[in-house]
Amino acid sequence: MSILIKNGTVVNEDGMHKEDVLINDGIIVAVGKNLDAPENCRVVDATGKLVMPGGIDPHTHMQLPFMGEVAVDDFYSGTRAALAGGTTMVCCDYALSMAITTWNDKIRDEMTEVTKPEYGINSFKFFLAYSGMFMVRDEEFYQGMMHCSKIGALARVHAENGSVIAEKAKALLAQGVTGPEGHTQSRPEELEAEATNRACVMASQANCPLYVVHVMSKGAARAISYHRSKGAIIFGEPIAAGLGTDGHHYYDKDWLHAARYVMSPPLSRDKSTPEALMDLLAAGELHLTATDNCTFNCHQKELGRSDFTKIPNGVNGVEDRMAVVWHKGVNAGKIDPMRFVQITSSTAAKIFNLYPRKGRIAVGSDADIVIWNPTDMKIISKNTHHHACDFNIFEGMEVRGFAETTISRGKVVWENNELHVEAGAGKFIPAEPFCPYVFSSVPQRAKMMAPRMVVREHERVAEITMNQEIRAQNQEMST
Numbered sequence: 001m002s003i004l005i006k007n008g009t010v011v012n013e014d015g016m017h018k019e020d021v022l023i024n025d026g027i028i029v030a031v032g033k034n035l036d037a038p039e040n041c042r043v044v045d046a047t048g049k050l051v052m053p054g055g056i057d058p059h060t061h062m063q064l065p066f067m068g069e070v071a072v073d074d075f076y077s078g079t080r081a082a083l084a085g086g087t088t089m090v091c092c093d094y095a096l097s098m099a100i101t102t103w104n105d106k107i108r109d110e111m112t113e114v115t116k117p118e119y120g121i122n123s124f125k126f127f128l129a130y131s132g133m134f135m136v137r138d139e140e141f142y143q144g145m146m147h148c149s150k151i152g153a154l155a156r157v158h159a160e161n162g163s164v165i166a167e168k169a170k171a172l173l174a175q176g177v178t179g180p181e182g183h184t185q186s187r188p189e190e191l192e193a194e195a196t197n198r199a200c201v202m203a204s205q206a207n208c209p210l211y212v213v214h215v216m217s218k219g220a221a222r223a224i225s226y227h228r229s230k231g232a233i234i235f236g237e238p239i240a241a242g243l244g245t246d247g248h249h250y251y252d253k254d255w256l257h258a259a260r261y262v263m264s265p266p267l268s269r270d271k272s273t274p275e276a277l278m279d280l281l282a283a284g285e286l287h288l289t290a291t292d293n294c295t296f297n298c299h300q301k302e303l304g305r306s307d308f309t310k311i312p313n314g315v316n317g318v319e320d321r322m323a324v325v326w327h328k329g330v331n332a333g334k335i336d337p338m339r340f341v342q343i344t345s346s347t348a349a350k351i352f353n354l355y356p357r358k359g360r361i362a363v364g365s366d367a368d369i370v371i372w373n374p375t376d377m378k379i380i381s382k383n384t385h386h387h388a389c390d391f392n393i394f395e396g397m398e399v400r401g402f403a404e405t406t407i408s409r410g411k412v413v414w415e416n417n418e419l420h421v422e423a424g425a426g427k428f429i430p431a432e433p434f435c436p437y438v439f440s441s442v443p444q445r446a447k448m449m450a451p452r453m454v455v456r457e458h459e460r461v462a463e464i465t466m467n468q469e470i471r472a473q474n475q476e477m478s479t
């Protein structure tokens with residue numbers, strides 16, 4: 001099946017031009033001016049629209065078993081939602097990242113095993129939060145990153161100080177603060193900044209590239225920026241929730257309203273943070289966007305009615321990320337469409353070693369394309385979204401710009417506000433280790449970090465004496 005997208009503006013991370021795009025059998029076969037439609041080719045008119053690489057959301061949790069519940073967006077509903085929002089990979093096509101929640105020799109060997117081509121995993125995630133669940137100790141994290149560096153895998157980190165959070169949560173409950181406001185009070189922003197700084201220091205010492213997921217505060221972003229300025233290989237990922245809204249919701253009088261926003265790290269209580277995170281994305285101090293999509297329904301959130309530590313953590317985002325980032329970034333005049341492509345698609349493809357197969361409109365790339373309407377408005381709502389979840393944290397947000405048509409590996413899967421998808425059509429895309437975009441300076445850094453030994457006088461004397469004795473013995477043996 002071939003498709004010709006005509007009259008649009010093709011946007012890549014490094015340029016935008018009025019060009020047509022011809023697709024055949026799931027692959028882009030031509031990009032150029034005034035392309036002719038082959039026989040039996042469907043022509044899609046993109047006049048006034050932008051033709052961009054489909055979004056890549058590198059951080060989602062579909063049907064995650066977590067805090068005694070299972071996230072309600074499964075791989076089917078979650079990827080439907082993604083496609084309706086212009087995201088073509090998480091997901092729809094998907095790659096996997098593996099969480100390391102404890103540490104021993106067996107896990108180290110299994111990490112080596114799953115980076116082989118037949119498993120295709122090239123990143124591992126460590127949690128410095130969720131004490132008693134997923135949290136690893138510093139020495140486990142450090143050893144894990146040493147191993148990541150050896151096998152060419154990217155380390156990812158959820159950076160919050162889990163031990164202090166656990167103590168603060170206990171104290172708040174004892175003082176009678178049981179509602180969702182306790183969630184944010186138990187997790188002050190400096191606990192995210194501290195853990196982010198610690199993670200960056202340890203990654204640098206382990207000579208391991210590090211990807212910090214869900215950067216939610218200015219302090220965490222500053223830590224990343226500081227360590228990058230010192231040459232560490234660090235990537236920072238703000239998410240749609242943190243760019244699109246803030247933590248005032250936790251103090252809402254309506255318990256359920258407040259509980260819907262419970263996620264970790266919490267949304268920032270500083271109202272200027274969403275804009276600041278977008279500014280840092282614009283400046284290149286933060287590098288790409290994701291969502292951490294991990295949805296729980298209202299009745300699941302209710303499980304924490306009398307104890308905020310039991311509210312399942314997580315919010316939506318995979319459907320609305322592209323529109324929220326466009327609205328808060330491009331419409332606000334902070335980023336241009338090319339930077340938009342970079343932070344929603346191409347950089348993720350590069351970091352996870354999928355570029356230019358994914359994340360680019362070019363001959364030979366997979367035909368994962370979003371045709372973007374940059375002029376019309378849309379109101380985000382649970383009534384029209386495609387999540388399995390019964391609320392939306394962006395409810396009522398008016399955005400200008402949205403995915404009008406989504407093409408996933410050459411198939412039109414979203415148009416005229418309708419999905420045309422088939423369960424199981426998503427393809428696993430194995431990700432190779434030792435990604436050049438991430439690992440190229442690691443060997444030289446290793447040389448610079450190699451241990452240096454000072455041979456001192458008495459050791460030289462001992463060495464000479466030993467060599468003389470060996471020579472004498474050899475002589476004796478040969479006579």
Ligand SMILES: NC(=O)NCCC(=O)O
Binds near residue numbers: 061264265313
């Ligand atoms: N972020 C969150 O609250 N839930 C998903 C699990 C995680 O990534 O921490």
Ligand SMILES: [Zn+2]
Binds near residue numbers: 158213214264265
């Ligand atoms: Zn997390």
Ligand SMILES: [Zn+2]
Binds near residue numbers: 060061213292
């Ligand atoms: Zn997550």
